[in-house]
Amino acid sequence: MAEEAILAYLEKEEEISNSENFAQQFGFSHEEILNVIRRLHGFKFVEAKDIRRERWVLTEEGETYAAVGSPEFQLFSAVPPEGIIALEELQKKLDPAVYKIGWQQALKNKWVQMKTDVPMKDVQPADDKVKDLLLRIQNNEVYCFEDIDALKRRKLIIQQVWKGNSVRKGPKYAPIRKRAATNLTRENLQRGDWKELEFKEYNFSAKGQPFEGGHLHPLLKACQTAILLQVRRQVQTIFLNMGFEEMPTNNYVESSFWNFDALFQPQQHPARDSHDTFFLKVPSTTKMLPEDYVERVKEIHESGGYQSRGYGYDWKREEANKNLLRTHTTAVSSRMLFALAQKPFAPKKYYSIDRVFRNEAVDRTHLAEFHQIEGLICDRGLTLGDLIGVLHDFFSRLGMSKLRFKPAYNPYTEPSMEIFSYHEGFKKWVEVGNSGMFRPEMLLPMGLPEDVRVIAWGLSLERPTMILYGIDNIRDLFGSKVDLSLIKRNPICRLGL
Helix, strand or coil: CHHHHHHHHHHHCCEECCHHHHHHHHCCCHHHHHHHHHHHHHCCCEEEEEEEEEEEEECHHHHHHHHHCCHHHHHHHHCCCCCECCHHHHHHHCCHHHHHHHHHHHHHCCCEEEECCEEEECCCCCCCHHHHHHHHHHCCCCCCHHHHHHHHHCCCEEEEEEEEEEEEECCCCCCCCCCCECCCCHHHHHHCHHHCCCECCCCCCCCCCCCCCCCCCCCCCCCHHHHHHCHHHHHHHHHHHCCCEECCCCCCEEEHHHHCHHHCCCCCCHHHCCCCCCECCCCCECCCCCHHHHHHHHHHHHCCECCECCCCCCCCHHHHCEEEECCCCHHHHHHHHHHHHCCCCCCEEEEEEEEEECCCCCECCECCEEEEEEEEEEEECCCHHHHHHHHHHHHHHCCCCCEEEEEEEECCEEEEEEEEEEECCCCEEEEEEEEEEECHHHHHHHCCCCCEEEEEEEEECHHHHHHHHCCCCHHHCCCCCCCHHHHHHCCCCCCCC
């Protein structure tokens, strides 16, 4: 029916300007009309041109704020007209998630301030620009790109792409398409209707479907051979040649204790928020933790020790018990170092290369999952100079001989350094990794001797792979949008790495 409607319409009209409007006018689904247009275009009955429109639509969270107001405006409105309220009372008035986001944004907007632990209004009144902008986007009104970028970073809007067609008559147009037969059947011969059949033309000179052999992906382990021959295996070879042994990284699910607490990362750290970490619903908590070690970690967080003041907060076991998709393979390092501390001490060199997961917005340089390379050395009397020397050795084997180091902060390393390498192609210095010496607050509760030091560094597997293969969008390398032709063009091995 849809095909007849399209052909009949084009018999009288010059063009179908919009396939979606046509579908609505004649009572068809847009998907059905698109399928028919593709078929008619293939038979040259019509000429179809693609139409593409992009627009921003509200996420579920964005729709909520468009209805009831942004978290910062809800928090501002919860403060009474006199402008002063007890912090505990303000928290009771709001949903915890609304309070957390609203408080940060209200402070940023300078709507409120803290004076002697009491929230106070800074302005009177405040305009909810976030809600107004969300309503404008909902009504398809004009907006500026700066506002769009701000809402996108808060995950309140997403881009929606609409695709359709405009259609004109093709070189073989006819009001009715007579379907050509592709096979001559026994029934055709018995009925005698084969004489009236119109058969589809055969192209006897056409080549068959080309045979597709397997190809090696530069990163993914679609098969064991791929690991042995591509970047992943080359990095493994570097570690093995340097005398490292691989850590077991087969458990993607980890407890918050090993992922955060054992690394002396406070429970209020932003990385432990659901906006940055994937927490599991089932099973939501772990039941297998070394109790005596848990008590020592609790003590170092709350009260300090080993010449540290700790963080001075009430450490909660229920936070440590939460299960998550590990955010870094350093969670495995903490397990390995704890196991090492339970035996008579012996120096060790460990490495790992495996997946980690972050709740991040996907763009050309970020995915929600990626591969982390990690190396650590545990021995007596190690210094920052040892770390710098090992980094020069490791990265020179990767083809990065020019290195610079910049002081940085990590909760579990002190001192910490960001690692930069000079990129000959880009003609600039690019960050390639992070490094540092594990803190005594992390190592000594495990039971390691006081003179034992651990130096460690980490980087993503994707970044050196992208540099090596000249790729500027990580989605071309890993994920559902991988360009298969890129994999076919890759050499089996690369010399000089």
